[in-house]
Amino acid sequence: MSVLRSLWFGLGRVLKAPALLGWIYLASLAVSLPLATVVRGKIATHVGGSLVEQNLRTSLDLDWYGEFVEEVSGVAATFGPEVIGHMALVANLERLLDGELFAAHRTLLSAGGLFLIFWTFLVGGILDRFAHPREPHSRARLFGHSGELFWRMFRLLILSVLFYLAIFRFVANPLHDFVEQATRDVTTERTVLFWTALVYLFTGVLLAAVSMAFDYARIAVVVERRRSAVLALLRGLGFIARHPGPTCGLYLLLLIVAAAVMLFYGAIAPSSSPSNWAAVLGALAIGQAYVLARILVKLWFLASQTVLFQDAQGQPDHTPTPSAPR
Amino acid sequence: MVARCVVHLARGILWLTFVLPAAGQQAVEVSKRNANYTIQVRLDPEAKMLEGREVLEWRNTTRFSTSELWFHLYWNAWRNSRSTWLREDALRAEPRGGQLKQRRAEDWAYVQVEAVRVLPSGPFGAAELTQQARYASPDDANPEDRTVLVVPLPRPVGPEETIRVELIWKSKIPRTFARTGFRGRYFFLAHWFPKLGVFEPDGTWNNHQFHAATEFYADYGMYDVQITVPQGWRVGATGVALGVTDHPDGTSTHRYQQADVHDFAWTTSPDFREARRRFERSGLPAVDIRLLYQPEHAGQLERHFRAVEAALEHYGLWFGPYPYGHVTVIDPAYDSGSGGMEYPTLFTCGTRYWAPFGGGQPEGVTIHEAGHQFWYGLVGNNEFEHAWLDEGLNTFSEERVAEVAYGQWFFVRRFFREFVPVWLRDVRRSRLHGMGLDRYRAAARREVPATPTYRYHPETASAITYSKTALWLTTLERMLGWETLQRILATFFQRYRFQHPKPEDFFRTASEVAGQDLTWFFDQVFYRAAVFDYAVESVESEPVRTLGYVERNGNRILAETESGREEGPYETRVVVRRLQDGILPVEVLFVFEDGERIRETWDGRALWKLYTFTRPARLEYAVVDPERKLVLDVRYTNNSRRLQPRPQFVATKWAAQWMVWLQDFLHTLISLF
Numbered sequence: 001m002s003v004l005r006s007l008w009f010g011l012g013r014v015l016k017a018p019a020l021l022g023w024i025y026l027a028s029l030a031v032s033l034p035l036a037t038v039v040r041g042k043i044a045t046h047v048g049g050s051l052v053e054q055n056l057r058t059s060l061d062l063d064w065y066g067e068f069v070e071e072v073s074g075v076a077a078t079f080g081p082e083v084i085g086h087m088a089l090v091a092n093l094e095r096l097l098d099g100e101l102f103a104a105h106r107t108l109l110s111a112g113g114l115f116l117i118f119w120t121f122l123v124g125g126i127l128d129r130f131a132h133p134r135e136p137h138s139r140a141r142l143f144g145h146s147g148e149l150f151w152r153m154f155r156l157l158i159l160s161v162l163f164y165l166a167i168f169r170f171v172a173n174p175l176h177d178f179v180e181q182a183t184r185d186v187t188t189e190r191t192v193l194f195w196t197a198l199v200y201l202f203t204g205v206l207l208a209a210v211s212m213a214f215d216y217a218r219i220a221v222v223v224e225r226r227r228s229a230v231l232a233l234l235r236g237l238g239f240i241a242r243h244p245g246p247t248c249g250l251y252l253l254l255l256i257v258a259a260a261v262m263l264f265y266g267a268i269a270p271s272s273s274p275s276n277w278a279a280v281l282g283a284l285a286i287g288q289a290y291v292l293a294r295i296l297v298k299l300w301f302l303a304s305q306t307v308l309f310q311d312a313q314g315q316p317d318h319t320p321t322p323s324a325p326r
Numbered sequence: 327m328v329a330r331c332v333v334h335l336a337r338g339i340l341w342l343t344f345v346l347p348a349a350g351q352q353a354v355e356v357s358k359r360n361a362n363y364t365i366q367v368r369l370d371p372e373a374k375m376l377e378g379r380e381v382l383e384w385r386n387t388t389r390f391s392t393s394e395l396w397f398h399l400y401w402n403a404w405r406n407s408r409s410t411w412l413r414e415d416a417l418r419a420e421p422r423g424g425q426l427k428q429r430r431a432e433d434w435a436y437v438q439v440e441a442v443r444v445l446p447s448g449p450f451g452a453a454e455l456t457q458q459a460r461y462a463s464p465d466d467a468n469p470e471d472r473t474v475l476v477v478p479l480p481r482p483v484g485p486e487e488t489i490r491v492e493l494i495w496k497s498k499i500p501r502t503f504a505r506t507g508f509r510g511r512y513f514f515l516a517h518w519f520p521k522l523g524v525f526e527p528d529g530t531w532n533n534h535q536f537h538a539a540t541e542f543y544a545d546y547g548m549y550d551v552q553i554t555v556p557q558g559w560r561v562g563a564t565g566v567a568l569g570v571t572d573h574p575d576g577t578s579t580h581r582y583q584q585a586d587v588h589d590f591a592w593t594t595s596p597d598f599r600e601a602r603r604r605f606e607r608s609g610l611p612a613v614d615i616r617l618l619y620q621p622e623h624a625g626q627l628e629r630h631f632r633a634v635e636a637a638l639e640h641y642g643l644w645f646g647p648y649p650y651g652h653v654t655v656i657d658p659a660y661d662s663g664s665g666g667m668e669y670p671t672l673f674t675c676g677t678r679y680w681a682p683f684g685g686g687q688p689e690g691v692t693i694h695e696a697g698h699q700f701w702y703g704l705v706g707n708n709e710f711e712h713a714w715l716d717e718g719l720n721t722f723s724e725e726r727v728a729e730v731a732y733g734q735w736f737f738v739r740r741f742f743r744e745f746v747p748v749w750l751r752d753v754r755r756s757r758l759h760g761m762g763l764d765r766y767r768a769a770a771r772r773e774v775p776a777t778p779t780y781r782y783h784p785e786t787a788s789a790i791t792y793s794k795t796a797l798w799l800t801t802l803e804r805m806l807g808w809e810t811l812q813r814i815l816a817t818f819f820q821r822y823r824f825q826h827p828k829p830e831d832f833f834r835t836a837s838e839v840a841g842q843d844l845t846w847f848f849d850q851v852f853y854r855a856a857v858f859d860y861a862v863e864s865v866e867s868e869p870v871r872t873l874g875y876v877e878r879n880g881n882r883i884l885a886e887t888e889s890g891r892e893e894g895p896y897e898t899r900v901v902v903r904r905l906q907d908g909i910l911p912v913e914v915l916f917v918f919e920d921g922e923r924i925r926e927t928w929d930g931r932a933l934w935k936l937y938t939f940t941r942p943a944r945l946e947y948a949v950v951d952p953e954r955k956l957v958l959d960v961r962y963t964n965n966s967r968r969l970q971p972r973p974q975f976v977a978t979k980w981a982a983q984w985m986v987w988l989q990d991f992l993h994t995l996i997s998l999f
């Protein structure tokens with residue numbers, strides 16, 4: 001059982017199952033493309049025959065945007081400078097760390113909820129695939145297992161949401177308030193910045209810990225066919241407690257990979273410059289490559305952790321499920 | 327002894343500065359100097375208290391007598407939640423006072439006048455008036471408000487008579503509500519002494535209560551202030567430092583003097599660092615700039631100085647020179663709430679630990695507050711009633727200076743509780759954006775600008791005072807040309823330096839300098855809450871064709887059917903519309919596919935107008951107000967229309983950006999699950 005072995009074999013299992021990447025990508029596209037079409041329509045209607053179109057070719061004309069955002073309603077109201085290039089990533093990261101992923105616009109709430117349900121549905125099948133890489137796989141098996149495991153995964157989802165809410169309600173927000181009160185007579189921003197950053201870091205660690213525990217809980221559900229969400233969570237926690245080094249080490253390495261992907265995209269993300277069709281398509285392609293890379297990293301998390309879990313159990317990666325034909 | 331020598335030396339320098347014009351400098355034109363203060367004040371930093379004694383020497387410059395003196399007791403605005411200031415502040419979506427429930431005992435404020443007496447001088451004998459003094463609420467009759475103190479006099483002060491009054495007071499310094507207050511060992515003290523209102527030429531006192539959106543109006547005079555603080559603490563104040571006297575109890579008294587100003591503010595902290603720079607430009611008097619800054623902003627000194635110099639240079643050249651020879655710039659302590667505020671010869675700016683150059687701060691706020699030395703400091707309009715005369719003129723001037731000195735700022739948003747700035751270099755903020763076009767658009771109908779400012783709704787006051795004024799000044803600039811507007815502003819500045827001009831003074835000066843009656847313009851933008859929105863409603867270009875009867879060779883015949891003909895000439899029909907009640911003449915530009923351009927002027931009065939042209943080519947597009955002179959037009963997108971709309975490209979481009987953002991959102995979400 002080693003972190004690097006898990007990473008290596010985990011990557012192998014992800015790469016051997018490109019269909020998974022495809023399904024998740026299609027799902028994200030299925031949620032976002034129709035909404036993007038709505039946004040496109042709203043922008044097109046607002047711009048209409050106006051000459052402001054010339055300004056919007058080369059940059060976001062903030063004077064136009066001020067008019068647009070005041071007149072538009074619905075999902076298009078979420079359009080603004082913060083969706084551009086690297087700022088989009090920071091904005092979403094801020095939502096994550098401030099617990100506002102679901103406090104966003106109503107449409108985002110529904111889009112996010114829909115995508116989350118889809119993910120919860122598929123995650124059982126995905127883990128089954130990663131846990132049994134040598135067995136024959138088919139779309140029927142993927143969806144079969146997904147369906148079979150859905151309610152268990154759904155219960156884990158609800159449980160994890162409660163944990164996340166508790167983190168923000170009882171830890172992160174009170175800590176931020178505490179820092180504000182405790183530094184009310186501090187006259188240097190650096191000091192307040194330091195403590196605030198520490199709260200963010202701590203929040204991040206808590207989120208990571210919960211996410212890791214639930215990852216292993218899901219893996220336990222699949223590998224050990226557990227039914228109870230609570231028992232599965234306890235199993236996940238127990239696993240982390242018995243193997244703190246490898247589990248945390250693996251998570252940290254994968255987090256670094258995820259951060260590297262985001263930083264790289266942030267550095268090359270096209271801003272508002274594309275001013276012809278080729279450039280727009282190029283920018284879109286780079287954006288989609290980034291989305292694929294994020295899905296890949298997410299799958300890599302699951303696959304590597306599955307390998308680690310199975311290794312620790314003494315289950316070699318070719319162990320079949322009892323019922324599966326050899 | 328040493329300290330006394332320093333005081334004498336400094337006094338000599340002050341005298342030289344103010345009485346003898348330095349070589350190459352213009353003589354300082356003086357104000358009426360009819361409200362002169364001599365103040366001793368002591369700070370108790372532990373108890374957050376001030377103890378003060380002031381002697382006010384006031385000369386009645388009107389034709390009327392008065393048997394009262396009216397004073398502002400500003401800090402009583404934060405005595406409790408029932409004051410007029412806090413009641414009005416509560417109307418804001420995000421009150422400046424913050425969450426009042428979270429305030430502790432040490433966070434509130436008050437000022438208690440413990441004694442008022444007339445000192446014997448001229449026709450006046452000594453008189454104790456403490457018992458007779460009463461609070462008044464002339465604006466809203468709020469019995470809980472104690473920001474105005476009326477002192478009845480035993481003998482009226484007649485025209486040109488001078489009375490000397492002594493006031494002794496104690497006050498509790500607040501944790502900042504608005505600019506004034508403390509944070510740790512940083513103190514910023516504005517509105518800190520009982521301050522006389524203005525006895526107007528019509529024989530009435532103009533002495534408003536402290537309101538959430540307005541605060542200043544006072545006569546010019548001489549201030550001589552001795553400030554006692556702990557030894558080793560740096561002090562910044564209005565005026566010139568005359569020296570420091572150390573006392574055995576561990577305190578020091580700093581003495582400051584300034585003539586021809588209408589207010590006095592000061593700050594102290596043991597943590598300030600100090601930097602100096604001398605501003606010198608040919609054609610302008612030199613100015614010593616003293617910057618008291620926070621140690622963590624040591625890397626931003628140059629940026630601060632450059633912004634102050636840009637303001638002194640451009641305001642000086644455009645409107646008139648800054649005459650005082652010195653200015654103190656305060657970089658306030660973090661989150662002290664005292665940033666971005668103007669006082670005579672002293673102002674606060676405000677920056678952040680991370681503040682990317684090009685993002686507009688601290689440069690913007692520094693130019694703005696430095697600019698107030700001109701619009702507010704030197705031209706002393708009644709800010710309670712006509713705040714637009716300082717804030718509006720200054721916002722316009724600030725944005726113009728920033729554009730000339732720096733170009734356009736890029737877009738910055740601060741993330742993670744506003745600690746981390748992220749910017750988009752290729753998204754630029756136009757001057758209109760900087761002036762607050764968006765804020766104005768949202769508040770366009772909320773207030774008639776001619777309403778006295780203290781009656782504005784606090785939530786939308788700044789959109790009218792700052793933004794709307796700056797925007798209509800931009801319209802004047804584009805209508806009359808910068809040279810004319812600059813002459814208007816310079817004439818107004820020079821005419822009303824050290825005086826209290828009213829809106830009509832500005833309007834009269836504008837018409838006079840422009841050489842045309844601009845009343846119609848000010849009627850639209852100032853005396854009404856008119857909203858402007860002109861639009862091109864429809865454009866059509868079709869081959870000329872006639873159906874029905876025509877005369878040919880003396881016979882009436884049915885015109886030939888010409889359906890399907892696509893070549894010219896073409897008849898172009900354009901309908902332009904006025905969608906709101908605001909009326910201003912506008913130009914309409916028609917551009918044809920062969921490059922021909924036709925420009926028409928429309929008086930903009932009717933609700934719509936049809937333009938018809940027969941031309942060899944089709945129309946390409948039509949624009950109302952092509953140079954965007956009428957920047958108050960709340961929707962400029964509808965001002966132009968192409969015959970062949972082509973919004974698809976930009977819509978796709980931006981929707982694609984939006985989609986990647988949404989996908990990132992979705993994947994950030996599932997990263998937790």
Ligand SMILES: [Zn+2]
Nearest residue numbers: 694698717720
């Ligand atoms: Zn201002």
